[in-house]
Amino acid sequence: MEPLFELGLDLPPRGSGDRLKSLHRQLREAIRSGRLAAGTRLPATRTLARLLGVSRNTALAAYDLLLSEGYLQARHGSGTFVATLRTAAQPSPRHAPAADRLLHPLWQQMAGTLHAPRPADWRFDFRVGLPDVRPFPFDVWRRLNSRARREAARRPAEYGAPQGDASLRAAIAAHVSFARAVACTADDVIVTAGAQQAFDLLARVLVQPGRSTVAFEEPGYPPARAAFTAAGANAVGVPVDAEGLMVQALPADARVVMVTPSHQFPLGVTLSARRRAALLDHARRRDAVVIEDDYDGEFRFGGRPLDALRTLDADGRVFYVGTFSKSLFPGLRLGFVVAPAWARPALRAARQCADWHSSLPTQRALAAFIAEGHLARHVRRMRRLYAERREAVLQALQRHAEGRVTTVGEPAGLHLSLALHGRLRAESIAQRAAAEGIGVEPLARYAHASPLNGLVLGYGLADPRQIEAGIRQLSQWLR
């Protein structure tokens, strides 16, 4: 008979009476030999029975025998697992590999510094960079996803284009043309798995390991810097003041300049018009390129925006990076680069090498979501909500901490920052706040050197009814 699993569960024919014995013996052997590793969850008896063509009672009886013999363990509510056998021959790594010799040293270092998941579940949540997804029209999103998956079911299997699905690229081009005044067409757009992949692909094609200097805002966004460091860039921090990146302080040999012009991360200031002009001039004179990270530019609560760098750029030196992590939700993992023509073939090749392309049905669902106007509508709605929350934060700060902190940043995005006065220390305030269930981050988390003594306050997740109480409590440590 056909082996049902490669584990080798070949059972005698039905009616021979040996099926339970055989199943029991074979599972036991698989556990003893280590082919079924300790901790493996076994299928439910119902599933096993169906797959093997045995009765459920036979599957139950086999599990019961193995449980009583100690080969399996039942964990209440979560299933049946292979037990750790004391007598089992533990695979002894006698010839264990020398990780230090086998791993790229860079990634050994990175492994230590990256991926510190931030605790969630705060009483008052002022973490930065997270949008409120409760008002998101999930019903519409589900419907568009179902439609895309229904359409996918009617087509033969195919790999997609590394640059992204044509319908999504067209929708993104129309969206950023209208919503961000970034003139572009579908040809200019490369779909990425969130902004992080955009940074990673740009780092790979723009950095020549050990030879390229890349300038970052200081403070700035560490994961973007990490992508360039991983590609072998010489990363240099450039300070930020009230007008944004201090262009005059850029190192002359910076081949790439990374910048958040519409809402500096994390300070929240805007790159001034003259700095924008100076930055493009610098790029032209030094034969450099600029990466414009517009991570939350859709949320601006007042005044006319300054032109995007990409809009001002006549030479093809600006890469505009956008994401749907803030305007939709982070778990979506879709973003894009508007890239000059000379770099697109290399970016396409890098995307293909990295992972080919993003999920096709998800790309098509997002294309429909944008084209049917749902994105613009959702952004409009959230802009109102975030503006109210920002206002509530500012008013509560005025009431409870006036004169003791200075708020920094333009009326935009999902966060603002606070510069602390006198002898207040941001790190210890954040720690004390955490102990009381208030999630707030010190600015130092986003700096490599000479950190500003300050806090960054996100209001994306903050429940508007709780902002007043949260800020009041936070303010007791600001005395």
Added chain:
Amino acid sequence: MEPLFELGLDLPPRGSGDRLKSLHRQLREAIRSGRLAAGTRLPATRTLARLLGVSRNTALAAYDLLLSEGYLQARHGSGTFVATLRTAAQPSPRHAPAADRLLHPLWQQMAGTLHAPRPADWRFDFRVGLPDVRPFPFDVWRRLNSRARREAARRPAEYGAPQGDASLRAAIAAHVSFARAVACTADDVIVTAGAQQAFDLLARVLVQPGRSTVAFEEPGYPPARAAFTAAGANAVGVPVDAEGLMVQALPADARVVMVTPSHQFPLGVTLSARRRAALLDHARRRDAVVIEDDYDGEFRFGGRPLDALRTLDADGRVFYVGTFSKSLFPGLRLGFVVAPAWARPALRAARQCADWHSSLPTQRALAAFIAEGHLARHVRRMRRLYAERREAVLQALQRHAEGRVTTVGEPAGLHLSLALHGRLRAESIAQRAAAEGIGVEPLARYAHASPLNGLVLGYGLADPRQIEAGIRQLSQWLR
């Protein structure tokens, strides 16, 4: 009033009578200045009207004016687009960047060689590496996706873990333990965006640019090799014979060995038991690691399988790479690595740098699909179908091309290969076949040097009722 678009469409208040004039003037100015680029698709009038709070007639009238003035173009059935203006100041790249100086030379080369999309839409489709998705239970898949998206709607926004969702890792561990006899637990599994990302992440953490030699099967799978070349590896091809990779021909300094033991790509042979032992012995003696690419190992049509390299490995030197592109569908973009503990922190860091993680609802939908037994059931069903198709191909070859070709490969997977005899030339046969609507690839496409004179025949997509006719027609060029 609030600016509705950053394009700057600020309209006078309702009832002032100037709204049409103002809308028309502002759109024209945006097109003239290049802020709305030529080729941009405009929103439908209904959408524009809703977003701006004007009547649909106003939006229609504004578009009509711009159409009549030549600023817009209507394309039948696809919408209204910004026209190319002859008089518009074309952004002149006076200071166009020197791509040669700004791009990593490697990616300039890669850009020329990668991304050659294969034509689809064959009368007889024998392309390799594509599964038949028609029998896939898309209704179940849609339901599980909807459920995952409904659950996501109830949680606050959050980034996921770079290693992958815990429920999916547990489901994958159980699946490969049972279906592939690869002993592992959820801790060992790292979720990736398809096998390609697994190769890319492994290349990044295992290759020290310019110093690491990596061995590939010759012929082999070019995209995996490309990922390592991109990371700076010195790629070396090692020949394959009837027993699979010729382990005795491995270069002594190969730090990484990439191999497809269960069904060699593209020849279809299986790595023999003694070669498996020799390969692990080589790795141990030379302090090397092995990447076991099990791209279609679920589809085996006879005999007992040989132990996976990962199962035989007591030292932690084998990385087992799996994908759902063949067992589900390629557009899904989910795969995984079962990795030894010493390499996991680096792989997690690399994944975080690359793109953080895969879409959370999709990961959870796949976890449920596996845990509820749908994957195992679908694989069983497809195994029968593919076995029948393989048999049909073999019989048709016997009938129409006996003695003129030798079929190569074990009864497994979605393809087999043909070694050609005498003066037949694979390239010219594939060309002639293509001209008649038969999609079939020469083996040389998968070789870097000394290609075998042969064809690779995929039967994943081949309509079983057409196999006989397709092979008969193909056989006329095998005389």
